[in-house]
Amino acid sequence: xxxxxxxxxxxxxxxxxxxxxxxxxxxxxxxxxxxxxxxxxxxxxxxxxxxxxxxxxxxxxxxxxxxxxxxxxxxxxxxxxxxxxxxxxxxxxxxxxxxxxxxxxxxxxxxxxxxxxxxxxxxxxxxxxxxxxxxxxxxxxxxxxxxxxxxxxxxxxxxxxxxxxxxxxxxxxxxxxxxxxxxxxxxxxxxxxxxxxxxxxxxxxxxxxxxxxxxxxxxxxxxxxxxxxxxxxxxxxxxxxxxxxxxxxxxxxxxxxxxxxxxxxxxxxxxxxxxxxxxxxxxxxxxxxxxxxxxxxxxxxxxxxxxxx
Amino acid sequence: xxxxxxxxxxxxxxxxxxxxxxxxxxxxxxxxxxxxxxxxxxxxxxxxxxxxxxxxxxxxxxxxxxxxxxxxxxxxxxxxxxxxxxxxxxxxxxxxxxxxxxxxxxxxxxxxxxxxxxxxxxxxxxxxxxxxxxxxxxxxxxxxxxxxxxxxxxxxxxxxxxxxxxxxxxxxxxxxxxxxxxxxxxxxxxxxxxxxxxxxxxxxxxxxxxxxxxxxxxxxxxxxxxxxxxxxxxxxxxxxxxxxxxxxxxxxxxxxxxxxxxxxxxxxxxxxxxxxxxxxxxxxxxxxxxxxxxxxxxxxxxxxxxxxxxxxxxxxxxxxxxxxxxxxxxxxxxxxxxxxxxxxxxxxxxxxxxxx
Numbered sequence: 116x117x118x119x120x121x122x123x124x125x126x127x128x129x130x131x132x133x134x135x136x137x138x139x140x141x142x143x144x145x146x147x148x149x150x151x152x153x154x155x156x157x158x159x160x161x162x163x164x165x166x167x168x169x170x171x172x173x174x175x176x177x178x179x180x181x182x183x184x185x186x187x188x189x190x191x192x193x194x195x196x197x198x199x200x201x202x203x204x205x206x207x208x209x210x211x212x213x214x215x216x217x218x219x220x221x222x223x224x225x226x227x228x229x230x231x232x233x234x235x236x237x238x239x240x241x242x243x244x245x246x247x248x249x250x251x252x253x254x255x256x257x258x259x260x261x262x263x264x265x266x267x268x269x270x271x272x273x274x275x276x277x278x279x280x281x282x283x284x285x286x287x288x289x290x291x292x293x294x295x296x297x298x299x300x301x302x303x304x305x306x307x308x309x310x311x312x313x314x315x316x317x318x319x320x321x322x323x324x325x326x327x328x329x330x331x332x333x334x335x336x337x338x339x340x341x342x343x344x345x346x347x348x349x350x351x352x353x354x355x356x357x358x359x360x361x362x363x364x365x366x367x368x369x370x371x372x373x374x375x376x377x378x379x380x381x382x383x384x385x386x387x388x389x390x391x392x393x394x395x396x397x398x399x400x401x402x403x404x405x406x407x408x409x410x411x412x413x414x415x416x417x418x419x420x421x422x423x424x
Numbered sequence: 425x426x427x428x429x430x431x432x433x434x435x436x437x438x439x440x441x442x443x444x445x446x447x448x449x450x451x452x453x454x455x456x457x458x459x460x461x462x463x464x465x466x467x468x469x470x471x472x473x474x475x476x477x478x479x480x481x482x483x484x485x486x487x488x489x490x491x492x493x494x495x496x497x498x499x500x501x502x503x504x505x506x507x508x509x510x511x512x513x514x515x516x517x518x519x520x521x522x523x524x525x526x527x528x529x530x531x532x533x534x535x536x537x538x539x540x541x542x543x544x545x546x547x548x549x550x551x552x553x554x555x556x557x558x559x560x561x562x563x564x565x566x567x568x569x570x571x572x573x574x575x576x577x578x579x580x581x582x583x584x585x586x587x588x589x590x591x592x593x594x595x596x597x598x599x600x601x602x603x604x605x606x607x608x609x610x611x612x613x614x615x616x617x618x619x620x621x622x623x624x625x626x627x628x629x630x631x632x633x634x635x636x637x638x639x640x641x642x643x644x645x646x647x648x649x650x651x652x653x654x655x656x657x658x659x660x661x662x663x664x665x666x667x668x669x670x671x672x673x674x675x676x677x678x679x680x681x682x683x684x685x686x687x688x689x690x691x692x693x694x695x696x697x698x699x700x701x702x703x704x705x706x707x708x709x710x711x712x713x714x715x716x717x718x719x720x721x722x723x724x725x726x727x728x729x730x731x732x733x734x735x736x737x738x739x740x741x742x743x744x745x746x747x748x749x750x751x752x753x754x755x756x757x758x759x760x761x762x763x764x765x766x767x768x769x770x771x772x773x774x775x776x777x778x779x780x
Contacts, residue, residue, distance in 0.1 A: 207750055208750070209752075210750070213627070213634065215479050215750055216506050217502060218750065220480070220501065221479075236639075237635045240505070240506060240637075243501060243505055343615060
């Protein structure tokens with residue numbers, strides 16, 4: 116054990132020496148202001164970026180950058196499912212929103228992206244390992260986050276390309292909606308405790324709004340998260356012209372609960388069920404914080420379900 | 425469980441060391457002294473283990489290198505800046521909880537009367553939730569919200585218990601009721617909150633020491649330092665309190681006052697620990713019992729309880745860091761996992777006459 120550690124640390128030492136030799140030419144530091152308004156000195160061209168939230172990871176991958184590590188997705192055993200092969204091979208530094216400091220150190224990052232709402236105590240500890248930037252605040256849309264992340268990793272120009280691609284896909288999808296234009300779309304995460312619909316400012320809700328789709332009257336509350344779990348009595352609040360429903364993990368309690376609920380009279384009374392317009396989707400995609408790749412994936416799901424061939 | 429043993433003679437039996445200096449003399453019992461030393465040694469071992477163990481393991485040689493300042497910055501960072509502060513916080517919180525449990529058990533003459541049962545944890549949780557809701561940032565409020573909540577819980581307890589506050593068993597029942605009420609308030613508040621808030625509370629509510637640093641250690645240190653002396657002054661009365669109340673009274677113990685003081689000290693200690701580290705169950709229950717077992721049960725094992733409490737939390741936190749790779753179990757969860765089996769073991773191992 117100790118020998119391996121020693122070898123690893125020696126190898127790391129060589130790597131650091133190399134990085135110092137090659138890095139000193141041209142690449143320096145500059146000061147940025149992060150989403151919390153803190154001023155930090157970060158490298159101009161970070162080489163080893165650690166992404167500590169799903170949106171950070173999604174944005175980096177959209178910018179064709181592979182982070183040196185990431186935390187697991189919401190309710191996942193690894194990166195969010197929807198990222199698929201794009202996120203393959205990225206090592207995990209801990210569970211969702213709780214990085215293990217040992218692994219963060221071992222990943223040797225030169226920049227840490229800690230978007231969302233990190234614990235101040237954790238933030239100050241991370242800051243001792245590498246410059247740690249809060250890349251977005253909860254509630255900001257993914258475009259804002261993407262622009263900030265892109266400029267942090269020295270790819271400010273690329274973010275506009277990513278956003279333009281989204282706009283283009285958006286226009287395509289909107290055209291293919293046909294008679295579903297302006298339909299009422301219900302978005303639900305099925306938890307083991309029951310269903311919760313996504314509030315109006317959640318990521319998927321914003322993509323749907325971009326498409327010109329509506330939300331059912333009962334799902335218009337402001338907020339970026341989801342509602343408290345609904346009881347089966349209040350199940351009609353998830354009704355709509357279309358229902359996109361997903362669970363965080365593909366197997367387990369939540370998906371069992373959803374499968375069981377589909378058999379209940381309360382569920383089968385829903386108009387959307389009768390019209391066979393219940394679409395089962397990846398909950399980690401539809402009910403997460405999203406990102407540029409997630410937005411494209413949501414468009415693809417909508418297109419597949421609502422779009423005319 | 426009913427007939428308390430004559431305790432003082434047993435301590436004498438266990439062997440004592442007499443120290444005389446002029447008109448003063450001091451009797452020191454051998455066994456508690458030895459136990460104390462052993463516990464100190466075990467604690468030192470646990471701290472060393474906690475420094476070395478984790479997702480990245482170090483060798484004792486690495487520890488020596490860190491201590492002598494020859495280690496790599498990474499090792500220095502991980503051991504001294506990240507691991508040491510949380511060990512320190514765990515140690516202090518454990519000592520405070522062990523001490524608090526020892527006091528409440530002694531004053532109520534009931535081993536189940538620990539601060540968590542009396543509503544301290546629920547009060548602290550309520551304080552933390554109110555602090556969370558009042559803060560605009562969606563983060564937990566300042567550190568004192570938890571301890572303040574615990575204090576409020578006990579003021580409520582004393583008001584509700586009224587004249588019964590001094591009596592052992594009644595305070596338990598009133599405490600249970602208050603705890604249930606407070607827990608209901610917490611649930612009510614949380615159910616009406618934005619769910620992003622719940623996430624910030626989660627880390628705290630599982631009794632996680634992750635990220636706890638010197639800012640948590642300072643209030644704990646000050647609290648322990650200020651409250652330990654009054655506890656020692658109460659020690660004689662507390663020892664007598666464990667006898668039958670009538671005997672204690674005839675021996676000159678002001679029952680009401682001693683119990684109130686002990687309760688107040690216990691609540692402040694437990695409130696600080698729980699308020700800063702989250703509700704960590706089982707330690708206040710187990711530490712005094714283990715300590716009195718080790719020390720031979722002669723006297724109230726105040727110091728032993730504190731040391732055992734510290735040992736338990738440091739071990740629980742270390743275990744939580746190494747049990748699952750890449751996924752930390754909070755110390756509070758580890759304690760809960762161990763607490764159930766421990767209670768059962770306690771029940772089955774209870775020998776007649778050693779009930780208290």
